[in-house]
Amino acid sequence: MLAFSAGAINAMALLTFTNNAVSHVTGTITQAMSALTVESHHASYYLLSIVGCFFLGAVTSGMIIHNEALRLGRSxxxxxxxxxxxxFAATYYFYHHKMTGELLASFACGLQNAMIATYSGSVIRTTHLTGIVSDLGAALGHMISRRALNLPQLVMQGSILLAFSAGAFVGAKMLNIVGMVALLLPATIVLCASIGYMLMLRRHKTS
Structure with a gap:
């Protein structure tokens, strides 16, 4: 669910008025440094602000959860x-073509990405695919050389890859159909995940 929503968020941000990514920082920092070479200081400042908001989101996650490893009972x-x-706030600003929407979306992605960093000994990222694709490629290499594979890990990583891709496709489609309010879809998905987790945790405590 989280990878799907991140794919949708990033697709919508890339296809709207400023065409900037918000779910990962590598390309954004590259763009910022490129802007500096032509003395486009305003563009560079704004791009670095997107990175800064992603970082603040990760800081917020660390303050709330206190640990990177996935475990039932954490916040x-x-x-x-x-x-x-x-x-939801980002949707409002996107709808009004305000750059604040991108900053808020980047903050949300940073929070989400830092929330679950490790699971079953593997690194899990839900807002970008570089590590996932690298791990899947390495696993294929291991298979070719007849080494042991961690099948559950591969299934999880493959699922994240497919979910993010599906989210990007659906996000782009919805943006073409309903415009900026399409961001309500990933916002609602994350809200449902929040409520679902809280209900599951309450049921677990009472059982």
Whole structure:
């Protein structure tokens, strides 16, 4: 769900008025440094602000959850609820063609990406695919050389790849159909994930 929503968010940000990515920082920093070479200081400042908001989102996640390893009982519901609220606010600013929308979306992605960093000994990122594709490629190399594979890890990483790709496709489609309010879709998904986790946690505590 989170990878799907991140794919949708990033597609919508890339296809709107400023065409900037918000779910990862590598390309954004590259653009910022490129802008500096032609003395486009305003563009560079804004691009670095997107990176800064992603970083602040990760800081917020660390303050709420206190640990990178996935474990039932941690405050994921609170983190997801904050992310959903931020995405609803970002929708408002995107709808009014305000750059604040991109900054808020980047903050939300940073919060989400830092929330679950490790699971079953593997690094999990839900807002970009570089590490996922690298790990899947390495796994294919291991298979070719007849080494042991971690099948559950491969299934999870493959699922994240497919979910992010599907989210990007759906996000782009919805943007063409309904415009900027399409961002309500990932915001609602994250809100449902927050509520679902809180209900599951409550049921677990009472059982």
């Amino acid at each position: 994921y519901g609170t983190a997801l609820f904050i992310e959903a609220v931020v995405l």
